[in-house]
Amino acid sequence: MAVSLKGRDFLTLKDYSKEEIEYLLDLAADLKAKKKQGVLTKDALPGKNIALIFEKTSTRTRCSFEVAGHDLGMEVTYLDPAGSQIGKKESIADTARVLSRMFDGIEYRGYGQNIVEELAKYSDVPVWNGLTNEYHPTQMLADLLTIREQFGSLDNIKLTYMGDARYNMGNSLMIACAKMGMHFTACAPRAYFPNKKLIEQCQEYAAESGATLTFEEDVKKGTEGANVIYTDIWVSMGEPDEVWQERIDALRPYCVTMDVMKNAAENAIFLHCLPSYHDRNTTIGKAVGEKFGLMELEVTNEVFESSYSKVFDEAENRMHTIKAMMAATLGAFEK
Numbered sequence: 001m002a003v004s005l006k007g008r009d010f011l012t013l014k015d016y017s018k019e020e021i022e023y024l025l026d027l028a029a030d031l032k033a034k035k036k037q038g039v040l041t042k043d044a045l046p047g048k049n050i051a052l053i054f055e056k057t058s059t060r061t062r063c064s065f066e067v068a069g070h071d072l073g074m075e076v077t078y079l080d081p082a083g084s085q086i087g088k089k090e091s092i093a094d095t096a097r098v099l100s101r102m103f104d105g106i107e108y109r110g111y112g113q114n115i116v117e118e119l120a121k122y123s124d125v126p127v128w129n130g131l132t133n134e135y136h137p138t139q140m141l142a143d144l145l146t147i148r149e150q151f152g153s154l155d156n157i158k159l160t161y162m163g164d165a166r167y168n169m170g171n172s173l174m175i176a177c178a179k180m181g182m183h184f185t186a187c188a189p190r191a192y193f194p195n196k197k198l199i200e201q202c203q204e205y206a207a208e209s210g211a212t213l214t215f216e217e218d219v220k221k222g223t224e225g226a227n228v229i230y231t232d233i234w235v236s237m238g239e240p241d242e243v244w245q246e247r248i249d250a251l252r253p254y255c256v257t258m259d260v261m262k263n264a265a266e267n268a269i270f271l272h273c274l275p276s277y278h279d280r281n282t283t284i285g286k287a288v289g290e291k292f293g294l295m296e297l298e299v300t301n302e303v304f305e306s307s308y309s310k311v312f313d314e315a316e317n318r319m320h321t322i323k324a325m326m327a328a329t330l331g332a333f334e335k
Contacts, residue, residue, distance in 0.1 A: 001151075002196060003019065003020055003023040004331075005020060005023070005024075005112050005328040005329050006328070006330070006331035007126060007328070007329065007331070008126060008328075008329050008335055009111070009120040009126055009127045010076055010094055010126065010127075010129060010137060010138070011113075011116055011117060011120060011126070011127065011128075011129045011135070011137065012113070012129065012134075012135040012137050012172075012175070012318045013135075013137050013140055013172065013176055013179055014175055014201070015295050016055055016179070017179075018179050018180055018181070018196075018209060019275070021141075021144070021176075021179060021180065023259075023328070024056060024097055024321065024324050024325055024328060025141065025144055025145050025148060025321070027149075027321045027324040027328060027333075028063070028145050028317070028321040028323065028324035028325075029145065029149075029320075030140065031071075031320055031324055031327070032145075032218065032320040033324050034244040034319070035071065037322070040049050040071075041071055041072055042070075042071065042072070042073035043073060044072040044073055044327055044332040044333065045073050045074050045104075045326075045327070045330055045332050046073040046074075047073075048072075048073070048074040048075070048104040048105070048330060049074060049076075049077065049102070049103045049104055050065070050069055050074055050075075050076055050077070050103055050104060050105040050106070050159075050326070051077050051079060051099050051102075051103040051105075051106050051107070051109065052065050052066070052077065052079060052107045052109075052130070052324070053079045053084055053086060053095075053106065053107065053108045053109070053110070053119075053212045054078065054079065054080055054081065054109045054110070054130070055084075055108075055109065055110030055286045056081075056088070056109050056110050056111070056131065056209045057081070058109060058130070058131070059082065059110055059275075060315055060318050061131060061138070061318070062078065062184060063083065063319070064138075064318040064319040064322045065130065065322055066078070066106055066140065067319050068320075068322045068323035068326060069317050069326065072323060072326065072327055072332060074104075074326075076256060077103070082185075083134045086115075087115070087120060091109070092115055092118045092119055093118060093121075093122040094122075095119070096118070096119045096120075096121070096122035096127075097122050097123070097124075097125040099123070100123040100124040100125045101124075102186060103125060104125055104330060105125050105126045105127075105128065105326060105329070105330055106119060106125060106126070106127045106128070107127075107129075107130045107133075108127065108128070108129060108130060108302045109129075109130030109131045109132075110131070111132065111133055112132060112133055112134070112316055113132040113133065113134040113135055114128075116129045116132055117131070123173060126329040126330065127279055127328070128325065128329070131168060132168060133167060133168060134168055134171055135168050135171060135172050135175075136168040136169060136273070136320075138321065138322050138325065139169070139172065139174060139273050139318065139320065140172050140175070140176040141177070141317075141321035141322075141324070141325060142292060142314055142315075142317040142318045142320075142321045142322075143173070143230075143271060143273075143314060143317075144176060144180065145185045145271075145317045145320065145321055146271065146310055146313050147159075147227075147228055147271075147313040149313070149317075150269050150310060150313075151227065151267070154180050154181070154182055154324060155181065155184045156182075156183070156334065157183065157227045157228065158182070158183040158185070158225060158227050158228070158265070158323075159173065159177055159182055159183065159184055159185070159226065159227065159228040159230060160185040160186075160187050160222055160223050160224045160226040160228065160230065160264070160296075161173050161174075161184070161185070161186055161187065161188075161231070162187045162188065162219075162222070162223070162230070162231045162254045162255075162256055162260070163188060163231045163234055163251055163254050163298055164188065164192045164227065164232075164247065164251065165186040165188050165191070165193055165194050166192055166193070166194060166195065169232040169273060170186060170188075170194050171194055173230060174186065174194055174198070174199070174213065174248055175198075175200050175202055175205070177211055177213075178203070178205035178206040178207070178209065178211045178213065179205050179209060179211075180211070181209035181210045181211050181213055181327045182211060182259070182318050183208045183211060183214070183294075184202075184212070184213050184214065185213075185214040185215070185222050185223075185226065186214070186215050186216070186222075186249070187216050187217075187218075187219060187222030187223060188215075188217070188254060189217060189251070190215075190217055192213050192251070199213065199215075199243055202268060219253060219260065220263060222277055223260050223263050223264050224263055224264070225264065225265050226264040226265060226268060227264070227265050227267065227268055227269070228268065228270075228271055229256055229260060229261060229268060229269070229270050229271070229308075230253075230270075230271045230272070230315050231256050231272055231298045231299055232272065232273055232297055232298065233275070233277060234247045234248065234251050234297055234298055235247045235248075235274065241291075244288065244291075244292070245292070247296070248292055248297070250273060254271060254298075255290065255296070255297065255298060255299065255300065256298065256299040256300065256303050257302075257303060258300065258302055258303060259327045260303075261303055261306070261308050268308060269308055269309075269310045270299070270303055270304070270306070270308040270309045270310065270311070271311060271314050272298075272304075272309075272311045272314075273314075274311060274314075274315055276298065276299060276311070277289075277296060277297040277298060277302060278296050278298075278299050278300065278301045278303075278304035278305075279295065279301045279304075285297075285322060287312060
């Protein structure tokens with residue numbers, strides 16, 4: 001039976017079956033191949049318009065949605081943090097009802113998952129989650145495509161996430177692995193494991209797919225034999241200094257080093273959703289490094305620049321997978 005995702009929201013991978021996720025990955029791979037071959041897809045969604053609401057700015061997410069939208073023949077309107085009245089002068093519900101009268105799809109990148117859920121509730125068109133505090137589903141599609149490209153399959157892949165697993169990346173990777181039958185390990189201090197309720201939900205997915213979920217404080221045990229070592233920044237800008245100090249103190253043993261990569265599987269790869277504090281070549285990296293006496297944070301520059309690192313393949317795949325997700329939910333290739 002053919003998969004149809006037309007009209008669906010894309011808020012979290014919890015809402016999608018393994019077969020539907022595989023369909024999106026297959027479509028992304030096909031669209032990526034077409035782009036590499038110079039095959040245009042501008043006739044896919046001509047005359048369609050999409051709105052991108054960004055309460056949190058981003059290089060990769062914005063560029064991925066804009067390029068993907070243009071490649072599919074759509075017009076794109078970007079609303080930056082100062083360019084929308086959402087939640088300020090206008091309620092989320094009213095914003096959804098206004099924008100869905102003008103646009104064919106709405107992307108939201110910002111704060112609580114409740115915001116994107118409310119947008120979807122009141123919108124008449126598909127709503128896509130570009131990132132919330134709790135989930136990052138478009139990043140998951142890019143990660144899964146990258147892993148599949150590197151290993152040929154997702155079967156029996158062991159992924160270890162190192163660092164703070166309580167928020168969008170740890171949550172989303174656990175869901176993705178549980179749905180796809182992969183083996184997920186959160187390697188972190190116990191206080192930084194995902195919440196119990198989500199773990200229980202993912203254990204139900206794992207029972208169906210054959211996935212396993214492991215929670216390990218010991219770095220050597222948690223990374224041994226892993227095919228994928230994954231990490232993310234430890235602290236978001238804007239959080240107070242005491243939070244930086246607490247996280248750095250707690251997570252310093254979980255920095256991805258060459259010793260970690262050598263303890264992983266022989267064919268292991270390193271992934272990171274970016275941006276990364278792997279050196280002092282940014283304003284933030286320099287300030288943090290000088291304040292805390294560190295040259296790097298969540299990953300060493302040696303690993304980041306090594307052959308293990310597939311972070312730029314992963315970043316490119318944001319665009320291909322977002323293109324597939326928008327095409328599918330807007331019914332681009334359905335007859």
